[in-house]
Amino acid sequence: MTQFNFFLKLLKESFRDLIPIVVVILFFQLAIIQAVPDGWVSTAIGLGIVGVGLAIFLQGLEIGIFPVGEGLARDFAKHGTMLWVLFFGFLIGFGTTIAEPALAVIADKAASISSGRIDATILRLVVAGSVGFAIFLGVYRIYKGHPIHYYIIAGYIAVVSVTFFAPQEIIGLAYDLGGVTTSTVTVPLVAALGIGLASTIKGRNPVVDGFGLIAFASLTPMIFVQVYGIAVYNLVEAKEVTEVVVEASVSSVANITFSSILTGIGSVIKDVAPILLIILFFQYGVIKKKIENIKTVFFGFALVIIGLYAFILGLEMGLFSLGETMAYQLTKRDSVFVIYAFAFAIGFSTTMAEPALMAIAKKAKEISDGKINDFALRLFVAFGVAMGIALGAFRIVDGGHIHYYIIVGYILVIILTFIAPKYIIPIAYDSGGVTTSTVTVPLVAALGIGLATNIEGRSPLIDGFGLIAFASLFPMITVMLYGIITEKLGIKSDTEIEAANILKDALIDAENMDLATVNIDGSDRRHSLPMDFSAVVIIVPKDKKIDAIQAANKAGAPGVTVLRADGIGLGKIDNYYRTSFEANDAMLLFLLPQSLVNPVIKSIIHSLHITTTGKGIAFAFPLTHMKGISLSRHDIFVNRKDHKNIDSEELIKEEEKKAEEKITETAVVHDPIINKK
Numbered sequence: 101m102t103q104f105n106f107f108l109k110l111l112k113e114s115f116r117d118l119i120p121i122v123v124v125i126l127f128f129q130l131a132i133i134q135a136v137p138d139g140w141v142s143t144a145i146g147l148g149i150v151g152v153g154l155a156i157f158l159q160g161l162e163i164g165i166f167p168v169g170e171g172l173a174r175d176f177a178k179h180g181t182m183l184w185v186l187f188f189g190f191l192i193g194f195g196t197t198i199a200e201p202a203l204a205v206i207a208d209k210a211a212s213i214s215s216g217r218i219d220a221t222i223l224r225l226v227v228a229g230s231v232g233f234a235i236f237l238g239v240y241r242i243y244k245g246h247p248i249h250y251y252i253i254a255g256y257i258a259v260v261s262v263t264f265f266a267p268q269e270i271i272g273l274a275y276d277l278g279g280v281t282t283s284t285v286t287v288p289l290v291a292a293l294g295i296g297l298a299s300t301i302k303g304r305n306p307v308v309d310g311f312g313l314i315a316f317a318s319l320t321p322m323i324f325v326q327v328y329g330i331a332v333y334n335l336v337e338a339k340e341v342t343e344v345v346v347e348a349s350v351s352s353v354a355n356i357t358f359s360s361i362l363t364g365i366g367s368v369i370k371d372v373a374p375i376l377l378i379i380l381f382f383q384y385g386v387i388k389k390k391i392e393n394i395k396t397v398f399f400g401f402a403l404v405i406i407g408l409y410a411f412i413l414g415l416e417m418g419l420f421s422l423g424e425t426m427a428y429q430l431t432k433r434d435s436v437f438v439i440y441a442f443a444f445a446i447g448f449s450t451t452m453a454e455p456a457l458m459a460i461a462k463k464a465k466e467i468s469d470g471k472i473n474d475f476a477l478r479l480f481v482a483f484g485v486a487m488g489i490a491l492g493a494f495r496i497v498d499g500g501h502i503h504y505y506i507i508v509g510y511i512l513v514i515i516l517t518f519i520a521p522k523y524i525i526p527i528a529y530d531s532g533g534v535t536t537s538t539v540t541v542p543l544v545a546a547l548g549i550g551l552a553t554n555i556e557g558r559s560p561l562i563d564g565f566g567l568i569a570f571a572s573l574f575p576m577i578t579v580m581l582y583g584i585i586t587e588k589l590g591i592k593s594d595t596e597i598e599a600a601n602i603l604k605d606a607l608i609d610a611e612n613m614d615l616a617t618v619n620i621d622g623s624d625r626r627h628s629l630p631m632d633f634s635a636v637v638i639i640v641p642k643d644k645k646i647d648a649i650q651a652a653n654k655a656g657a658p659g660v661t662v663l664r665a666d667g668i669g670l671g672k673i674d675n676y677y678r679t680s681f682e683a684n685d686a687m688l689l690f691l692l693p694q695s696l697v698n699p700v701i702k703s704i705i706h707s708l709h710i711t712t713t714g715k716g717i718a719f720a721f722p723l724t725h726m727k728g729i730s731l732s733r734h735d736i737f738v739n740r741k742d743h744k745n746i747d748s749e750e751l752i753k754e755e756e757k758k759a760e761e762k763i764t765e766t767a768v769v770h771d772p773i774i775n776k777k
Contacts, residue, residue: 106162111155118151120449125426128442133429146417153410156403164400168379168391175387176293182243186236188382189293193235193317195374196290197228199408203277205415206545210273210565217332218273223325227277230324234316235290241312242297245304248312248526249517255319256510262326263503268562270329272502275569276545278322290314291463291530308522311464315529318572361409368409376401426550436497440490443547447489447571450544451482457531464527471591472527477582481531484578488570489544495566496551496558502566509573516580524583531579532572544568616726620733631739633723634697636690639665640716644708645686648716651707652690655699658732661689691729693739 129135176185197203203224211220241251263271290313298310383391391397430439451457461474461481495505517525544567552564615628636657640648649660665687690700701718710716731739 107155107159110158110162111152114151114154114158117154118147120452121446122147124442124445124449128426128430128438128445132438132442133426133433135429142417146414149410149414149417151414153407153412153414155407157407157411160400160403160405160407162400164397164404168383168397172379172382172387175389176296176382182240184386185243185297186239188378188386189235189239189313190232191374191378191382192232192293193290194228194232195378197231197317198224198374199372203227204412206273206276206568209545209549217269218329223277223328226324226328227321230320231317233324234320235293235313237320238294238313238316239297242294242304242309243301245309248309248315248529249514252315252319252529253514253517255316255323256514259319259322259326260503260507260510262323262330263506266326266329267333268501269333269559270326272562272565272569274322274325274329275502275506275572276565276567277325278318278320278569278572290317291460295463308526311526311530313530314460315526315532318529318532322569364409364413365405368405368412372401372405372408426547430551432554439493439497439551443493443567444486444490446547447486447544448482451485451571451575452478457481460527460530468523471523471586477527477531477579480578480582481575484531484575485571487578488572488574489547489567491574492548492567492570493551495570496548496563497555499557499563502569506569506573509570509577513573513576513580516577516584520580520583521587524580524586528576528579528583532576544571613725617728618726618736619728619730620736627736629736629740631726631736632694633726633729634692634694634720635723636692636697636700636718636720638688638690638704638716638718639685640688640708640710642684642686644714644716645688648686648688648704648708651703652688652700655703656696657690657692657700658730658735659690661691663687663689691723691726693731693735695739696735 172188176188204220207218207220207223207227210223211218237251241248266274291311294313295310298304298308304310380391383389426442430442433439457478458474461472461477464472464477465474491505495502520528545565548567549560549564552558552560552562555563558564612628614630616631616633617626617628618631619626636652638648638652645662649662652660663686665685692700697720701720705711705716705718708714708716710718
């Protein structure tokens with residue numbers, strides 16, 4: 101019963117995702133074109149099949165592929181060696197891409213209008229191999245901690261360089277295939293792998309390093325497919341006439357027969373099988389861990405196969421024929437601006453409904469601590485897609501070469517990469533990939549091919565492809581602009597907002613001896629708060645005074661009181677290291693919040709070797725009735741005992757852990773005893 105309710109929820113969401121597209125289409129069909137399209141019953145049935153197929157497909161992913169795939173990603177991120185993780189990344193990229201429904205549709209469409217030169221199966225293998233290589237390269241980058249923009253800029257240079265050698269017939273298709281590779285199957289698994297690795301590997305940031313794998317998967321197909329095009333257009337002869345002649349017509353409605361259903365399901369099984377084999381091999385052969393609920397997992401795979409077939413069938417019956425019909429009708433109108441308006445509206449509406457984008461936006465908000473607003477991110481992405489598709493439609497109408505537009509777009513992306521804040525760059529790159537997914541690709545591809553088919557002097561193969569490339573490029577620009585705007589406006593993360601607002605409810609109550617009265621950031625603003633303090637006392641030779649202060653400062657100590665300290669032993673007892681009255685020492689007094697006590701003492705004893713070869717005394721004792729000390733907002737936020745929303749103890753432990761890691765690293769370098777061990 102639970103699974104059935106879950107299916108109903110997915111079914112509702114699938115049709116909800118289709119509603120914005122239907123509204124836009126109905127508006128333009130009835131208000132602008134003012135005609136009911138032929139075969140509208142078949143189109144409506146096709147759209148219904150798309151909705152049901154997508155729901156079945158997503159439920160299969162949720163109960164079959166995702167739990168096992170994400171579990172493998174986590175296990176490899178925590179326990180796998182780099183070589184196995186690289187191999188796993190390649191196979192996951194290859195296996196998920198070969199099963200992409202949007203890729204299958206585009207590859208079949210390209211083969212049908214290429215005079216037999218392009219083979220749909222080989223094209224899909226080339227794209228899948230390029231995505232596997234991309235994930236391999238992206239995982240390697242995360243392990244090494246290299247900045248992502250170096251790889252992306254090098255990739256752009258490679259794309260543009262190959263473009264000048266590739267035949268015109270393949271350029272637009274190659275750019276489009278860079279967008280369709282990151283869809284419903286690929287995005288969640290790839291994102292889980294990247295964020296899992298970045299969260300597990302020491303020194304990596306999930307926001308800066310975890311994102312970016314999807315960007316790699318969008319970039320490499322453009323290079324590989326153009327190389328494939330250079331090969332086939334120089335080595336393979338056209339099976340038909342030398343020039344493709346396409347009449348001003350639309351796609352024919354798919355004929356459904358029992359034989360065609362069996363053939364279609366068999367084709368889908370062949371596509372999904374690699375994912376299952378990859379998961380089983382790594383689960384049992386490498387991780388050596390049993391799959392829980394194995395029957396449910398296999399049932400999920402069966403649902404994936406059924407849903408995938410229904411999805412593809414519905415596209416052929418619904419969105420493709422409808423998109424080409426509307427493109428044909430719009431080209432017959434006097435104003436080209438109607439075409440641009442339709443392209444903008446359909447781009448915006450389909451992107452706002454894109455499931456893959458919703459998933460990435462929520463994940464970005466989660467790991468950025470709320471600094472990235474998920475709805476605002478989706479809005480900027482959708483606006484970028486809308487602009488891209490409208491500009492792509494203008495290119496088809498105008499007849500310009502696609503690579504000039506793409507090159508200018510890449511230049512803008514590169515410039516913004518050096519201006520935008522670092523945390524937004526990988527997310528911007530990934531946004532270009534997740535915008536062209538299950539719903540967007542078929543309709544946008546149909547619009548492009550329909551426009552190129554029905555405008556005189558345009559070739560469906562040369563001019564028809566390319567809209568998806570524009571839809572992938574412009575979101576990178578708009579998302580980086582979003583990052584720049586948030587920085588200019590000073591938008592803060594949830595933790596930063598909490599730290600800024602934490603003092604609003606703290607009353608100035610200096611007479612209350614149970615509270616510490618502190619100055620905020622050295623200003624004249626004072627608040628009384630429940631906080632614990634300790635005094636740390638360090639007595640060291642005078643020539644080691646500066647070393648001790650610097651070590652304490654590295655551990656977070658904000659200030660120190662320096663006193664003169666002379667002393668001798670009494671009777672036969674030496675005072676630890678003082679053997680004469682003339683000893684000239686320094687006493688350092690640190691008044692610290694409780695979270696800094698251990699890190700400061702550890703930093704000093706390691707730096708001055710007090711517990712090994714050095715000289716000095718270190719001790720601490722708790723303080724009460726603290727009045728008048730100055731602290732930063734951050735220190736107040738971490739050490740305030742009655743904070744209700746944040747676990748102060750956990751924050752203190754985290755601060756101590758970070759400081760201790762720094763101290764340990766310093767000690768390994770400088771401490772002769774540790775080095776000797």
